[in-house]
Amino acid sequence: xxxxxxxxxxxxxxxxxxxxxxxxxxxxxxxxxxxxxxxxxxxxxxxxxxxxxxxxxxxxxxxxxxxxxxxxxxxxxxxxxxxxxxxxxxxxxxxxxxxxxxxxxxxxxxxxxxxxxxxxxxxxxxxxxxxxxxxxxxxxxxxxxxxxxxxxxxxxxxxxxxxxxxxxxxxxxxxxxxxxxxxxxxxxxxxxxxxxxxxxxxxxxxxxxxxxxxxxxxxxxxxxxxxxxxxxxxxxxxxxxxxxxxxxxxxxxxxxxxxxxxxxxxxxxxxxxxxxxxxxxxxxxxxxxxxxxxxxxxxxxxxxxxxxxxxxxxxxxxxxxxxxxxxxxxxxxxxxxxxxxxxxxxxxxxxxxxxxxxxxxxxxxxxxxxxxxxxxxxxxxxxxxxxxxxxxxxxxxxxxxxxxxxx
Ligand SMILES: [Zn+2]
Numbered sequence: 001x002x003x004x005x006x007x008x009x010x011x012x013x014x015x016x017x018x019x020x021x022x023x024x025x026x027x028x029x030x031x032x033x034x035x036x037x038x039x040x041x042x043x044x045x046x047x048x049x050x051x052x053x054x055x056x057x058x059x060x061x062x063x064x065x066x067x068x069x070x071x072x073x074x075x076x077x078x079x080x081x082x083x084x085x086x087x088x089x090x091x092x093x094x095x096x097x098x099x100x101x102x103x104x105x106x107x108x109x110x111x112x113x114x115x116x117x118x119x120x121x122x123x124x125x126x127x128x129x130x131x132x133x134x135x136x137x138x139x140x141x142x143x144x145x146x147x148x149x150x151x152x153x154x155x156x157x158x159x160x161x162x163x164x165x166x167x168x169x170x171x172x173x174x175x176x177x178x179x180x181x182x183x184x185x186x187x188x189x190x191x192x193x194x195x196x197x198x199x200x201x202x203x204x205x206x207x208x209x210x211x212x213x214x215x216x217x218x219x220x221x222x223x224x225x226x227x228x229x230x231x232x233x234x235x236x237x238x239x240x241x242x243x244x245x246x247x248x249x250x251x252x253x254x255x256x257x258x259x260x261x262x263x264x265x266x267x268x269x270x271x272x273x274x275x276x277x278x279x280x281x282x283x284x285x286x287x288x289x290x291x292x293x294x295x296x297x298x299x300x301x302x303x304x305x306x307x308x309x310x311x312x313x314x315x316x317x318x319x320x321x322x323x324x325x326x327x328x329x330x331x332x333x334x335x336x337x338x339x340x341x342x343x344x345x346x347x348x349x350x351x352x353x354x355x356x357x358x359x360x361x362x363x364x365x366x367x368x369x370x371x372x373x374x375x376x377x378x379x380x381x382x383x384x385x386x387x388x389x390x391x392x393x394x395x396x397x398x399x400x401x402x403x404x405x406x407x
Contacts, residue, residue: 142194143192143193146192146201147188149201150184150197150201151188153201153204153205153208154188154204156208157180157181157205157207158181160177160208160215161174161177161178161181161211163215164211164214164215167219168218169214169217170214173207173210173211173214176207177204177207177210177211179207180200180204180206180207181204183200183203184201187200216314216317219314219315220315220316220317223315223316223317224317227364227371231251234250234251235249235250235251237250238250250363250364251362251363251365253360253361253362254361254363254367255361257335257338257339258338260327260331260334260335260338261289261290261291261331262289262293262324262325262327263293263296263326263331264278264293264296265277265278265281265296265326265328266278273348273352274328274330274331274332274346274349275328276298276326276352276353276354278296280298281296281297281299281354282296282298282299283295283302284296284302284309284325285306286309287321289322289324295324295325296325296326296354297325297354297355298354298355298405300384300405300407301355301384301405304384304385304407305320305357307383308379308380308383308385311383312372312376312379315375315379316372321362321365321366322359323357323360323401324357325351325356325358326352327349327351327352328352329346329347329352332344332351332352333346355404356402356403356404356405357402357403358401358403359372359401359403360401361400361401366400367400368393368400370400373400376403384405384407385404386403386404386406387400388402388404
């Protein structure tokens with residue numbers, strides 16, 4: 001033990017070493033280090049400093065008794081400090097001033113740092129715990145979300161499966177969908193990992209899309225067959241008729257007037273019938289007349305007809321045929337001159353307001369008893385498109401080809 005020698009100075013020169021918890025003696029083990037020369041120059045009064053040093057050790061022991069959030073450290077350090085105090089009492093005899101003006105702050109500062117480090121360590125531990133909880137919650141949320149998505153896909157696909165019974169040409173696609181649904185059901189009976197849910201969802205979606213496609217093809221084929229049957233029936237009746245017209249194709253167009261084409265709006269239109277401005281109108285996206293002119297309608301009417309056409313195409317496998325749409329004033333005058341009272345008085349036609357279309361005057365396609373007209377009358381109103389009362393078969397001016405937008 002060389003504690004009483006003047007070479008004890010490094011204790012204060014390097015007080016930070018005291019925070020080493022595994023070393024109950026702190027920096028005192030370095031008291032005989034070669035650095036003592038420097039320490040002696042800095043702390044000349046060390047030889048008579050033992051009494052004050054005892055006071056410091058007692059103070060330090062008191063600090064060490066400060067309740068720690070880590071009892072283990074306290075248990076190690078307290079006996080060591082007490083032992084050191086005892087050793088100093090035994091080796092000391094004199095009194096004197098221990099010149100450690102700034103050094104006296106260092107043990108406390110070092111201990112504060114140690115305690116702060118412990119607090120940070122505890123905080124880090126808490127942050128780590130919270131991070132783990134957040135990660136767990138996020139994982140659970142992802143699992144719940146992917147499960148909900150899978151359940152939605154399964155519900156939608158089951159509706160497709162149920163609605164397609166007997167409505168597909170080959171039932172193999174429905175069998176495949178049923179198998180995919182069964183697999184998903186089994187998985188949903190327990191916990192489904194997100195990746196598994198995604199795989200099952202994709203499988204069910206693909207199978208459902210194939211069923212929907214097959215059903216649409218089946219529907220189009222049914223419609224085509226019905227139309228063919230209707231045309232055959234009309235031809236058979238015509239062939240059986242004794243009238244001279246029996247040799248004429250009953251599906252020929254019923255229009256006998258001169259050709260007319262649809263009109264385009266002008267930029268300077270004043271908004272009156274047959275003089276609508278282009279800014280208020282929209283062209284239909286899917287078709288033009290035989291001159292390549294686009295069919296314009298008042299924008300809300302055009303937008304509604306676009307939606308109607310989507311439904312029409314889904315039912316029949318082709319777009320709605322358009323013969324005429326907007327009709328400017330000059331064309332109304334020309335039509336009145338050519339067709340007489342069959343054409344509206346110029347300036348009064350619903351076509352002049354951009355709110356009417358004519359489908360082709362083809363009786364087997366769009367005629368009174370045609371499947372497509374029946375569909376248009378059944379579904380058109382939900383899109384704002386109707387056949388007005390005057391145009392019906394028993395109306396004042398029957399026109400099976402004429403439809404109007406009522407909003
Ligand atoms: Zn018309």
